[in-house]
Amino acid sequence: MTASISWQRRRAAAGRVWAQFSADRSGLTGLAILGVIVLLALLAPLISDSSALDVTKATGGLLKPPGGGFLLGTDENGRSVLQLLLWGSRISLLVGLTATLLSVGVGTVVGVLMAHFGGWVQAVLMRVTDFFLVLPSLVLAAVLSTVLSPGIGSIILAIGATAWPTTARLVRSQTLAVESRPYIERSWALGAGHLHVIGKHVLPAVLPLVFANTTLNVANSIITESTLSFLGVGDPNQPSWGQMLHNALQSGAVTAQAWWYLLPPGVAIGVVVLAFMMCGRALEAVLNPRLRER
Amino acid sequence: MRIRGIGIGLIAAGIAVLSAPIAAQAQDTPQPKTLRVAVTGNIATMNPFMAFHLGDTEIGRVMYAFLTSYSRDDFSPAPGLADKWQVSDDKLTWTYHIRSGAKWSDDQPITARDVAWTFNKIMTDKTAATANGNFVANFDTVTATDDSTVVIKTKTPQATMLALDVPIVPEHVWSKVTDIGKYDNLQYPVVGSGPFTLTNFTQGQSITLKANPDYYGDKPAYDQLQFRHYDNADAAVQGLKNGDVDVVSGLTPTQYTALQSTPNITTVKARQGRQNDLLINYQAQTNDHQPVGDANPVLKDPKVRQAIAQSVDVKTLVDKAYGGLAEPGAGFVPAVYEQWHWTPSGTQEQKFDLAAAGKLLDEAGYAKGADGVRADKQGKPINLRLVVDSGIPAQVAAANFIKGWLTQVGLGVTLQALSSDAVTDAGSTGKYDLELNGWTGNPDPDALLSIQTCGVLPDADGNGNTENFMCDPQIDQLYKAQLSEMDKAKRIQDVKDLQARLYSLDSSVVIAYPNSLEAYRSDRWASFGLQPSQGGSITHQNGYYGYLLAKPADAASSGGGSNTTLIVVIVVVVVVLLGGGAFLLSRRRKAGADERE
Numbered sequence: 001m002t003a004s005i006s007w008q009r010r011r012a013a014a015g016r017v018w019a020q021f022s023a024d025r026s027g028l029t030g031l032a033i034l035g036v037i038v039l040l041a042l043l044a045p046l047i048s049d050s051s052a053l054d055v056t057k058a059t060g061g062l063l064k065p066p067g068g069g070f071l072l073g074t075d076e077n078g079r080s081v082l083q084l085l086l087w088g089s090r091i092s093l094l095v096g097l098t099a100t101l102l103s104v105g106v107g108t109v110v111g112v113l114m115a116h117f118g119g120w121v122q123a124v125l126m127r128v129t130d131f132f133l134v135l136p137s138l139v140l141a142a143v144l145s146t147v148l149s150p151g152i153g154s155i156i157l158a159i160g161a162t163a164w165p166t167t168a169r170l171v172r173s174q175t176l177a178v179e180s181r182p183y184i185e186r187s188w189a190l191g192a193g194h195l196h197v198i199g200k201h202v203l204p205a206v207l208p209l210v211f212a213n214t215t216l217n218v219a220n221s222i223i224t225e226s227t228l229s230f231l232g233v234g235d236p237n238q239p240s241w242g243q244m245l246h247n248a249l250q251s252g253a254v255t256a257q258a259w260w261y262l263l264p265p266g267v268a269i270g271v272v273v274l275a276f277m278m279c280g281r282a283l284e285a286v287l288n289p290r291l292r293e294r
Numbered sequence: 295m296r297i298r299g300i301g302i303g304l305i306a307a308g309i310a311v312l313s314a315p316i317a318a319q320a321q322d323t324p325q326p327k328t329l330r331v332a333v334t335g336n337i338a339t340m341n342p343f344m345a346f347h348l349g350d351t352e353i354g355r356v357m358y359a360f361l362t363s364y365s366r367d368d369f370s371p372a373p374g375l376a377d378k379w380q381v382s383d384d385k386l387t388w389t390y391h392i393r394s395g396a397k398w399s400d401d402q403p404i405t406a407r408d409v410a411w412t413f414n415k416i417m418t419d420k421t422a423a424t425a426n427g428n429f430v431a432n433f434d435t436v437t438a439t440d441d442s443t444v445v446i447k448t449k450t451p452q453a454t455m456l457a458l459d460v461p462i463v464p465e466h467v468w469s470k471v472t473d474i475g476k477y478d479n480l481q482y483p484v485v486g487s488g489p490f491t492l493t494n495f496t497q498g499q500s501i502t503l504k505a506n507p508d509y510y511g512d513k514p515a516y517d518q519l520q521f522r523h524y525d526n527a528d529a530a531v532q533g534l535k536n537g538d539v540d541v542v543s544g545l546t547p548t549q550y551t552a553l554q555s556t557p558n559i560t561t562v563k564a565r566q567g568r569q570n571d572l573l574i575n576y577q578a579q580t581n582d583h584q585p586v587g588d589a590n591p592v593l594k595d596p597k598v599r600q601a602i603a604q605s606v607d608v609k610t611l612v613d614k615a616y617g618g619l620a621e622p623g624a625g626f627v628p629a630v631y632e633q634w635h636w637t638p639s640g641t642q643e644q645k646f647d648l649a650a651a652g653k654l655l656d657e658a659g660y661a662k663g664a665d666g667v668r669a670d671k672q673g674k675p676i677n678l679r680l681v682v683d684s685g686i687p688a689q690v691a692a693a694n695f696i697k698g699w700l701t702q703v704g705l706g707v708t709l710q711a712l713s714s715d716a717v718t719d720a721g722s723t724g725k726y727d728l729e730l731n732g733w734t735g736n737p738d739p740d741a742l743l744s745i746q747t748c749g750v751l752p753d754a755d756g757n758g759n760t761e762n763f764m765c766d767p768q769i770d771q772l773y774k775a776q777l778s779e780m781d782k783a784k785r786i787q788d789v790k791d792l793q794a795r796l797y798s799l800d801s802s803v804v805i806a807y808p809n810s811l812e813a814y815r816s817d818r819w820a821s822f823g824l825q826p827s828q829g830g831s832i833t834h835q836n837g838y839y840g841y842l843l844a845k846p847a848d849a850a851s852s853g854g855g856s857n858t859t860l861i862v863v864i865v866v867v868v869v870v871l872l873g874g875g876a877f878l879l880s881r882r883r884k885a886g887a888d889e890r891e
Contacts, residue, residue: 055614055691056607056698062617063548076548077614077691150710232684236693236711250687252549255531 017208020286027282033275041089052083053239063251063258073260075244076251084239085264091240092272095156096222102160103221104214107167112206114168115175116198129165137162141224145233152235159224167213171206178205208287215280219273226269241265326504326517329819329844331833332530332539333501333521334685336714340495341479342461343416346425346759348734348834353501356519356838357486358461359510361390361409361444364836366825369737371456375404375487375510376444385451385780386434390444397508398464399483399491406438411465413446421475424757426460428744432777450778453785457738459836462487489842490519499523515845526685531813534559540818543833545811546687547617558817564824564831565630566810569623570689570732571802572606572696573762574599578724581751581758583765587724590678592670597658598705599800600644602728604654605699607646611805615691619811623804625793626746627739630807633786634739636793644800651703660704668704677706678727681720684711689730692805696728722756724763731802733761737836739789740777746796747773762801769795810834820845 021027040047051057060074067073072081110129114122132140141158148154178184184201192200228234229242232250236243244265248254253261335349342354363374376390396404413436415422416429423430430436434447446455464485471477483504484492489511490503501521505514522539524530531549533539535556545553545561554561576594578587592598608622621629625636638644660668660676667675678700682693690711697707707728712720720726735742744750748765752758769792776788796802810831814822823843824830832840 054698054701055694056610056702058614062614076687077694146713146716150712151708232711232713236682236684236690236709237697247687247690249528250526250546250684250690252528252531252546252552252687254528255535255549256552258548 017286021282024282024285026278027285030275030278030280030282033271034279037089037272037275038093040086041093044086044090048083048086050087052080053087055079063253063256063261065258066260072264073258075247075261076253081244081261081264084244085241085268088239088241088244088265089268089272091152091238092222092225092242092269095152095159095225095240096218096272099156099159099163099221099225100214100217102156103163104167104210104217106160107164108171108206108210110164111168111171112175112198112202115172115179116194116202125168129168132162133165133169135162138224138227141228142231142233145228150233150235152238155225155228155234158228159221163217163221163224167210167217170213171210174206174209175202178202209284212280212284212287215276215283219276219280222269222273222276226265241269327846328518328520329514329516329541329841330520330522330539331841332524332533332542334524334527334530334544337495337497337501337521337523339478340484340492340501341474341477342425342463343422343474344424351425352834353492353503353521354461355488355835356490356503356841357484357488357492358463359396359404359487360460361458361462362456364457364737364825366823366837366839367827369826369836375409375462379456381455386448388446388448388455390446392442392444393510394442396487396510398485398487399506399508400464400485401508402464402466402485403441404462404464404487405441406444407441408465409444409462410436410438411469412460412462415468415474416460419474421473424475424759428741428750429454429458429460431749450774451780452777453779454738454740454777457736457740459736459741489514489838512842514842519841527687534813534815537815537818539815541812541814541822541832543810543812543831545813547619547811550619550811550813551617553813558815559813560816562810562812562814562822562824562832563619564810564812564829565621566808566831566834567628567630567735567737567836568732568808568810568834569626569628569735569804570692570730570806570808571623571626571804572602573721573726573729573731573802574602574800575724575726575729575762576801577765578763579751579765580754581748583751584754586752586754587726589724590670590676590727592660592676593678593727595658596800597654598660601651601654601658601703602700602705603644603800603803604647604651605703605705606696606803606805607699608805609646611692611695615695616688616806616808620688620806620808623806624797625790626796626802626804627742627789627793628735628807631735631737631739634789636790636797638794638797642794642797644797648699648703655703655705662704666701666704667706675706676704677708679710680707681710681712681717681726681729683714683717683730685714686730686732688808689732693730719756722752722758729762730805731761732808734834743773743776743789743792746792746801764796764799764801766795766799816847818847820847 055077058078060070060078060080062078063076064074070080075081075084110125114125141162144158144161145154148157179202184197187197187201225240226242229240230245232246234240234243248261333349337349338347339345339350342358345351345354360374361376363372365372375392375396377393378391379388381388392406392409398404413430413433416426417433432448432450432452434449436446438444467485480495482493489506489509491506492503494502500523503519505517524533527544527546527549530539530542534542550561553559574593575587575589576599578589579585612618612620612622624638627634627636629635655668660670662668663675670676680693680697682689684690693709697709700707721729733742745759745761746764747770750758750760751763751765752760772788772792772795776785779785779788812832822832823839824832825835825837825839
């Protein structure tokens with residue numbers, strides 16, 4: 001009985017969030033763009049054949065401008081840039097999302113632990129967080145992805161390992177705010193353990209904020225992935241948008257002024273990041289109590 | 295009044311300070327005329343005993359004279375420090391006459407003793423033999439009988455005695471060096487004998503050399519030669535377009551095509567003595583025959599190697615990965631050295647044939663799994679790492695093709711695009727399955743063939759310039775035979791037999807002999823000394839004619855004019871702003887003073 005009441009409440013809360021979110025036009029636009037891109041990425045194996053990525057089966061001329069069956073022209077090996085863009089979206093999104101989940105996961109756990117236990121736990125974890133916070137994250141990520149065996153996993157790990165401190169500090173401050181409320185004290189008095197307080201009270205109160213933060217973080221992760229690939233430490237076995245830009249630069253597409261090879265991945269990165277930002281800002285405005293209109 | 299005085303003073307000072315550089319330039323200290331060459335590879339050392347990387351030897355060639363040189367026209371032996379030479383009837387004793395009057399850049403005479411000291415150093419010091427040990431391995435004694443005569447006695451006849459690519463160093467400098475391996479050779483100006491003297495080397499930035507007035511041969515028509523470092527070819531091309539450098543080499547096919555239609559830039563395409571090959575790592579070992587590295591053991595099976603060789607379509611690679619600006623690969627010696635170059639006959643040829651490669655693997659017992667990937671004898675799916683230098687676009691492109699074909703025959707391939715340092719590390723320690731590599735040969739094939747002999751296997755630390763750890767009795771025997779064969783026709787046969795044996799082992803698959811693609815600023819430079827003089831290249835020659843014989847374009851048409859105009863305009867604008875500001879300031883102060891009164 002109580003469960004159904006709390007579910008009703010939750011459903012109502014979700015409805016309120018959606019109502020507020022959908023009132024934000026830019027948030028909705030971002031969501032729509034993301035929906036289309038994610039759908040295309042997921043359907044890539046259905047609407048195209050992965051042999052489009054195999055250079056030995058490429059049919060186009062080398063670095064030819066749009067036309068002749070290639071909507072966005074061809075790359076230096078005669079592959080369709082449009083196909084590369086389509087397949088590249090999968091890796092860019094996959095790495096962006098996974099790396100964000102990793103960093104937000106680590107950040108949330110560390111943040112909650114710091115605020116909840118305080119004392120020496122906080123002292124130690126805080127120093128570790130500060131240490132990672134002051135390191136130049138791009139350099140650290142580049143070094144990590146070079147040292148670890150090359151591959152997508154290393155890139156995800158490298159981004160995740162460098163992006164968590166901001167989340168940790170955000171979650172810590174929110175946890176502190178929540179734990180100072182009287183109902184938590186009441187809960188302690190009723191004999192709740194750490195697990196109960198964190199699991200039943202702190203996390204549900206913190207998670208909406210974490211969720212908004214995640215959406216914003218994905219944008220950063222995608223940019224970092226593109227940057228790393230562009231710098232040449234990405235995985236050459238998998239096409240991503242950053243990898244396309246890297247190949248374009250390496251093969252001399254800039255000198256050849258092959259805009260059809262340079263612009264699409266750049267614009268795609270920009271659009272996806274913008275969409276995540278728009279969604280994230282709108283969500284944040286709804287979910288973050290400090291930003292909520294009174 | 296006084297304040298206005300300060301304002302006028304400011305204007306005057308501004309004009310004086312800002313116009314000073316122009317005045318100086320316009321009067322008599324002319325800027326040294328500099329030929330600026332872009333380099334993208336890593337320049338590791340200026341020590342000629344340690345320098346075997348392409349960029350290093352390129353600079354060694356302009357710093358030091360060799361005993362003999364290669365003619366500009368056709369690479370035939372030409373005088374260097376030695377102006378005459380003769381060989382005894384038993385072909386074992388060579389007598390070189392050192393030209394008289396030649397001087398080191400510090401005015402000391404160049405004598406036969408310097409030559410003898412250099413060779414003796416390489417013969418007695420293992421570290422000093424790192425780069426050029428192959429030339430002296432067969433030497434018995436090297437003596438300077440007087441200041442102008444060097445006598446070299448060899449153990450067996452040696453065919454490369456007029457192609458000893460060993461920079462001759464000054465004894466009076468180098469005899470004081472205690473540890474050759476650690477000596478950086480950067481005591482400016484570095485004492486040399488070539489057409490240019492090294493005056494500055496800043497790692498990762500630039501290398502500056504000035505014309506050597508004591509050089510015995512032609513004098514360059516300009517003052518300074520500067521190599522400027524760029525991170526990648528596209529940055530170098532932008533530098534060329536902006537006029538920051540004068541010559542760019544190692545263009546990608548895309549860049550070459552694009553620059554053909556760029557004003558003030560002339561492109562140069564040449565055949566060159568370079569080959570690119572795919573290494574198949576199956577016998578990584580040290581010089582005491584201890585196995586090293588972590589190659590996939592499946593490569594020990596000759597059938598697997600042959601299947602790999604048959605899965606590489608060199609013609610498509612040339613058309614696509616090299617944009618048609620290369621020649622398809624066959625024998626190990628590049629096609630430009632036509633007399634030494636070998637191509638397989640019909641029965642020897644391992645033709646591109648994916649079906650045949652697949653069949654070969656089927657017969658050898660590597661069955662395809664459900665996912666199309668073959669399993670090795672232990673039932674593990676075969677996955678080969680293909681190591682490639684991420685900084686060389688043609689190699690990365692070629693690697694993608696090779697991956698595509700091998701995947702089709704059921705061999706899994708993972709590309710590893712690494713920095714050139716990491717590629718070198720992986721190569722010397724045997725930590726690769728497949729690797730794309732490249733070597734540049736000399737007109738005489740000896741040095742190129744020597745990297746396939748047991749003698750250059752690396753030590754435990756990976757020092758040794760072997761290609762793919764080749765150590766085969768038959769190859770060693772053919773190598774020795776060609777080195778001591780004085781009958782040219784027979785020597786050519788030995789060299790070709792060696793290449794045939796190498797081809798049959800499938801240690802490496804030569805994929806292409808890329809053309810050298812270069813471009814230069816034709817508004818600044820009229821011509822270069824190409825080698826060969828018809829259809830040759832500017833950089834990476836077997837000589838230094840490209841730099842030595844570079845002719846600046848007429849001074850009138852040089853790009854300096856627009857720059858000066860720009861500076862004048864900037865100066866005028868700044869002066870006007872300064873002056874105007876000072877004037878306004880003085881008026882305001884004055885107004886203030888008026889109001890106070």
